[in-house]
Amino acid sequence: MALGASVPVAVSWGAAPIPVADTARFLWAAVTGGAISTADFTDYTVILQLRTPRVLLAAVLGAGLSALGIAAQAMVRNPLADPFILGISSGAAVGASAVVSWGLFAALGSLALSAAAFVGALAASVLVYLLSRTPGGVAPVRLILTGVVLSFGFLALMSAIVFFDARGDAARTVMFWMLGSLGAATWQQLPLPAAATALCLAWRARDLDTLSMGDGSAASLGVDPDRMRGQLFALTVLGTATLVSVSGTIGFVGLVVPHATRIVLGPAHRRAVLVAPLVGALSMVWVDLLSRVAVPPRELPLGVVTALVGVPVFLVLMRRSGYVFGGSRRPRARPAWSCGRCGSTSPGAPWCRASRCGWPRGTSWDWSVPTAAGSPPS
Template identity: 55%
Template sequence: MPRLDDPPAAPSAVRPRRIAVPVAAMALLLPVSVLIAIGAGPASIAPADTAGYLWAALTGGPIAGDEVSRYQIIWQIRTPRVLLAAVVGAGLGAMGVAVQAMVRNALAEPYLLGVSAGAATGAVSVGVWGGLGALGIYAVSTGAFLGGLIACAVVYLAAARAAVLSPLRLVLVGVAMSFAFQAATSVIVYFAPNAEAASTVLFWTMGGFGAAGWSTLPVVALAVAAGIAVLASRAGRLDVLSLGDEAAASLGVDTGRELRWLLVLTAVVTGAMVAVSGAIGFVGLVVPHLIRIWVGASHARVLAVAPLAGALLMVWIDLASRTLVAPREIPVGAVTALIGVPVFVYMLRRRAYLFGGS
């Protein structure tokens, strides 16, 4: 007897090919894109030289004296930034799928539940008032992570009623709490004794990878990988959950419990991403829709492609943000909005497209 966690069986060989092609294409394009993005910038370095520097860094190979500066640009600055962009993109793609299934709302994205607003409040609070000083350079990021978790906890406590969590109440309370945290952030900035708080707010609201480093990458990569693995293992339950409470109950799924664990998972993974990149919108909204058009509505198939697509998209968006007007940078969140809005409007205008499939 099949379990709910098992993906739907394909009636023919069409479905396996349908998912194998996009997965193979993304798996091939992603490392090529990463290599190109690492070498591109104000000081452009050819892909062959970039690959050589990366190989030397991984194997401990020698570097000529006149190439040390180029090597440091590649390994110390660009590589962690590009890898962080790929990790955050993958996480946003996967968490977007989870949130849309959780609240059954086509306009849902990972920041819907107040995580980004709470993270901004936490980061600004630490930056203005101090605290967490023992963490050194990680104090602001830790404050952002804790702020995101607190925001989700407040949303849950306000939305839950008699231990029952309604998707509609979750959305409404999440939007309301986002405004509340934004107001709190504005008040903190208004009374801040210096102008640094304003620049901190700008980073957390518009997003970017300028602060990427080897010390921050492993933690967020582990959180995103674990989150994607958990979602993939429960893809069948996401299919059932998206059908509605009555249908899920008839199939033996406790929707309240499923919503709670999804909320916790989304809060932890999204909080970890916001803590290192700020709030980057539209990726978690648009990517799941595009992938559903391509591979269908099954969450097992969508979750196999969405992280790869999110990573690929974010690598190129970050490259555009730091090269289009070099040496200045365009905030990554601004680039995602400029790209995401017209793409999303186009999808909505397609008559054949419906949430959950075409």
């Protein structure tokens, strides 16, 4: 519902604000095929051709990245995992810089960057997977280490490509691409992979719970951990490579939204995989809005906004709930305690619940009544 309300607001607000009522009227006209006056034509075009696709793309990306974040964290059983853990972002960056510097895939025209990023991401992650394989299957820690190490390698490769570039602006172009952007995007192709990811995860939600119990337990509980990990790998790689090829690497959403969802809902995947995409979509719509209106007419890179907003929000959530990994939907039970003055038991309350006592918790004896040399009263 919040998402449904946010989309029109985000569509109407931008470098040139258009009243929400007008926006709603335009959208309604577009959906139902109604007429608009010629005076409104400029605004109508801005809304329909520029802002609406962009806001919808933001929503889809946020949803997809959040679902993929859950998949990646379940795959490697590590809270630090995000969709880019398998070298996907750095592989995509190599592909992108090859396009920018060498004119790779020039035949594809404006699609060259997307295609190269997709291919780079796919190649990098498959390399990571093959290198981390052992005869006994793929161990999560090996997968993470290989991904991290190869990421450095890919980033070095990308830097080298850009460094030896004859033109001076290649570095800038690649950097902006890596920070993530919704500027040049179409969104029509994206809902399918994002929805497919969420549905696949929802379908196997119980198996995801089982996998989080550890490999030995999972095997005895009817889930082949190696096979499951392979499936999650394929899902993560294909999904993330698709999103990256469209929007660059928008970090942080895929890491933080799954955690934030679990903090509120608890660890069970059945709830998390359905709610996290909604939370991710909502937050991306607002992040994109912020990036457009913060310093008009320039746009802040999305990666900057996600981190600037996400870091404090996440820290507050985490500190409030004593979060470890998995979060808690339940406030920690406060143990019952007995009052130091009247001796009655007050479960949970910070002061004594007995009538006319109200003595604060944790006070071992009554300082207000003079007693013999510090001995507690009976």
